[in-house]
Amino acid sequence: MGMLNELSEAVVEMQEQVAMEKTRQLLEQGADPQDVLEAFRKALEEVGNRYEKQTYFIPELILSGRMMSSALEMLKPHLRDESVQSGTKLGKILIATVAGDIHDIGKNMVTMLMDIHGFEVRDLGVDVSSEKIISEAKEFGADVIGLSGLLTLAFDPMKEVVVGLTAAGLKDKVKVIIGGGQMDEQIRSYVGADAFVTDAVAGINICKTWVS
Amino acid sequence: MIAGWENLSPGERQDVFLTKWASGEGIEFAGEDAKASYQYRAGLIADAIKLKKTPDRVPIVPLAIFAPVMLYGYSGKQAMYDPHILGKVCLDYTRDYDVDATVIAPMVMHGPPLEVLSYQLYRWPGHGVKEELSYQFVEKDYMKAEDYDHFIADPTDYWFRVWLPRTHGSLEALAQLPPLYGTMELPMAGPWMCSLGAPPIQEAYKALLEAGKLSFEWIQALIPYMGQIVSSGYPIYAGSATKAPFDVLGDSFRGTIELMMDLYRRPEKVLEAVNRLVPLMVNMGVGGAIANNNPLVFIPLHKGADGFMSNEQFEKFYWPTLKEVILGLARNGCVPCCFVEGSYNHRLEYLAEVPEGQCVFIFDRTDMVRAREVLGGKSCIGGGFPISLIITGTVQQVEDETKKLLDVAAGDGGYILSIGCAMDEAKEHTLKAFIETGKTYGRY
Numbered sequence: 140m141g142m143l144n145e146l147s148e149a150v151v152e153m154q155e156q157v158a159m160e161k162t163r164q165l166l167e168q169g170a171d172p173q174d175v176l177e178a179f180r181k182a183l184e185e186v187g188n189r190y191e192k193q194t195y196f197i198p199e200l201i202l203s204g205r206m207m208s209s210a211l212e213m214l215k216p217h218l219r220d221e222s223v224q225s226g227t228k229l230g231k232i233l234i235a236t237v238a239g240d241i242h243d244i245g246k247n248m249v250t251m252l253m254d255i256h257g258f259e260v261r262d263l264g265v266d267v268s269s270e271k272i273i274s275e276a277k278e279f280g281a282d283v284i285g286l287s288g289l290l291t292l293a294f295d296p297m298k299e300v301v302v303g304l305t306a307a308g309l310k311d312k313v314k315v316i317i318g319g320g321q322m323d324e325q326i327r328s329y330v331g332a333d334a335f336v337t338d339a340v341a342g343i344n345i346c347k348t349w350v351s
Numbered sequence: 352m353i354a355g356w357e358n359l360s361p362g363e364r365q366d367v368f369l370t371k372w373a374s375g376e377g378i379e380f381a382g383e384d385a386k387a388s389y390q391y392r393a394g395l396i397a398d399a400i401k402l403k404k405t406p407d408r409v410p411i412v413p414l415a416i417f418a419p420v421m422l423y424g425y426s427g428k429q430a431m432y433d434p435h436i437l438g439k440v441c442l443d444y445t446r447d448y449d450v451d452a453t454v455i456a457p458m459v460m461h462g463p464p465l466e467v468l469s470y471q472l473y474r475w476p477g478h479g480v481k482e483e484l485s486y487q488f489v490e491k492d493y494m495k496a497e498d499y500d501h502f503i504a505d506p507t508d509y510w511f512r513v514w515l516p517r518t519h520g521s522l523e524a525l526a527q528l529p530p531l532y533g534t535m536e537l538p539m540a541g542p543w544m545c546s547l548g549a550p551p552i553q554e555a556y557k558a559l560l561e562a563g564k565l566s567f568e569w570i571q572a573l574i575p576y577m578g579q580i581v582s583s584g585y586p587i588y589a590g591s592a593t594k595a596p597f598d599v600l601g602d603s604f605r606g607t608i609e610l611m612m613d614l615y616r617r618p619e620k621v622l623e624a625v626n627r628l629v630p631l632m633v634n635m636g637v638g639g640a641i642a643n644n645n646p647l648v649f650i651p652l653h654k655g656a657d658g659f660m661s662n663e664q665f666e667k668f669y670w671p672t673l674k675e676v677i678l679g680l681a682r683n684g685c686v687p688c689c690f691v692e693g694s695y696n697h698r699l700e701y702l703a704e705v706p707e708g709q710c711v712f713i714f715d716r717t718d719m720v721r722a723r724e725v726l727g728g729k730s731c732i733g734g735g736f737p738i739s740l741i742i743t744g745t746v747q748q749v750e751d752e753t754k755k756l757l758d759v760a761a762g763d764g765g766y767i768l769s770i771g772c773a774m775d776e777a778k779e780h781t782l783k784a785f786i787e788t789g790k791t792y793g794r795y
Contacts (some may be wrong), residue, residue: 153615197659198611205612241474241487244607291738291776292484320693320716321772325739337716338658 150182172217228259230350233281235263237296246287269299301331364684368646388584392451402765409793417485418774419444427476431462438576452588464562469520485775494604499620521558524551589647591639595673596628601654633679656693699725715771719760733767753788
């Protein structure tokens with residue numbers, strides 16, 4: 140138990156080499172890989188808390204996420220279930236960068252964080268048509284659709300998704316959250332989305348309240 | 352060379368260059384009215400930069416790249432593949448919207464040479480992105496962690512023989528060239544000269560020649576339109592561009608993901624690399640400004656925004672070298688015109704360190720009340736108007752919000768009315784309302 144706590148602490152304090160070394164040692168000592176994963180998950184949750192309190196920022200989100208994915212590589216051969224949090228998921232979230240836009244750095248961070256926080260995530264990538272987003276959301280049974288876009292030219296494709304969901308009779312079953320550097324209340328209203336965010340962690344909290 | 356230049360302070364040098372630019376010296380104007388209009392518009396901008404109290408009105412300079420193209424019903428592809436379309440829309444936009452300083456048309460760039468070079472750093476309309484859209488950056492770690500020492504020791508050599516081959520598919524073979532240094536002695540010049548003859552390197556140079564020829568023809572077609580813009584009385588914002596050293600690394604070399612981890616994994620290398628870039632970025636800005644006889648140097652700021660890093664990280668990795676570039680430009684009589692993307696609500700006190708009246712900060716999402724509080728009387732500020740209202744708002748909303756913005760931000764001078772982003776698109780009715788409100792309500 141002591142070593143697992145030390146592992147979490149090393150991750151939280153951004154001590155990458157210490158964290159990877161402790162992960163190796165724990166595996167060698169026969170620790171349950173799910174416990175190791177849980178130690179990482181707790182650490183990343185704390186990183187997220189510090190991000191919300193504005194003591195941690197993008198570098199810490201990225202490095203802790205990278206430590207987690209490096210650990211997953213080490214743990215993969217030993218894991219039954221590869222997802223970060225086994226057991227019941229909080230909800231299902233479908234994420235995509237909308238049609239015409241190829242930016243994905245923010246979206247990829249959100250995907251990683253949503254997974255860590257217990258969502259089942261389907262990431263469709265970039266430049267995804269509204270038709271594909273809607274059909275995948277139906278097939279996946281999404282509770283939330285997250286639409287990412289950096290360009291102002293993303294506003295109308297985002298609106299198209301909401302219009303399409305309404306036409307398909309799905310709008311009251313699924314929430315829509317939009318994210319990106321130019322998002323604001325004006326655009327949220329224009330698109331018809333349920334919420335907007337300009338940072339990844341804020342979006343997680345909103346989605347958690349929706350699925351609870 | 353101006354007599355006594357070496358005895359002038361940076362502020363005085365900027366005054367000399369700004370006065371020369373605002374006078375329209377060297378421009379063949381279409382007539383006396385055009386000359387007077389140019390001097391008035393450029394004068395408003397110079398007054399704002401120098402923080403003149405109660406000038407006639409705020410200068411209005413909406414930042415834009417593809418917006419003129421979209422406003423006149425053309426696609427991004429048409430503008431990138433036909434300089435006559437690009438030149439015409441920029442000329443029409445400038446006159447129809449009657450801005451106080453207009454777009455840098457060449458920033459839209461030209462598709463054919465990018466295809467010849469197999470350019471990887473962006474996708475553009477008709478080439479990886481829909482034809483009706485604008486170009487988009489493809490961020491990757493083109494520079495690997497093990498490359499830092501080479502970059503630091505010899506940035507240009509790294510740039511030409513490692514980075515260009517990775518970002519321009521047709522120039523891959525340049526990675527096989529030895530460095531230039533053997534050319535200093537006849538007996539040592541063999542390796543470099545013989546490598547130039549290697550077939551793959553010959554092909555790479557042929558691609559460069561072809562891309563250069565296409566670009567030269569393109570700019571020759573575009574120049575008359577830019578000439579008409581200026582000769583009919585409109586200054587251009589700006590004369591050249593450069594970048595903050597951290598953004599050079601973060602945008603085009605290491606990429607955001609790897610660079611942000613480098614702050615923990617190899618902080619000393621990051622510091623060496625950003626410091627190495629300072630004189631290069633100053634020279635890039637100064638060179639373009641002198642060539643274009645325009646002291647304004649556009650600097651888009653990216654990775655130092657709120658949320659991207661802590662103040663401690665900003666103070667250690669981002670700000671010192673940006674400040675050095677700002678001061679270096681001013682020492683050469685140029686005016687750094689920073690476009691502060693994202694928000695800087697937690698960084699304004701750093702920007703206040705810049706000496707009075709030497710810099711412009713156009714803001715995106717920063718709280719403009721705070722910007723005026725912290726920077727009023729220190730640096731010229733601008734922007735802060737949301738693009739969302741231009742694209743989705745009503746004329747009434749735009750008029751009301753423009754007035755509110757002017758009330759909080761225009762102060763007693765030192766303000767440029769602008770949009771919070773470099774527009775790729777706009778709507779005619781709202782953009783015209785924005786400009787008109789600025790001209791009527793923005794009087795001191």
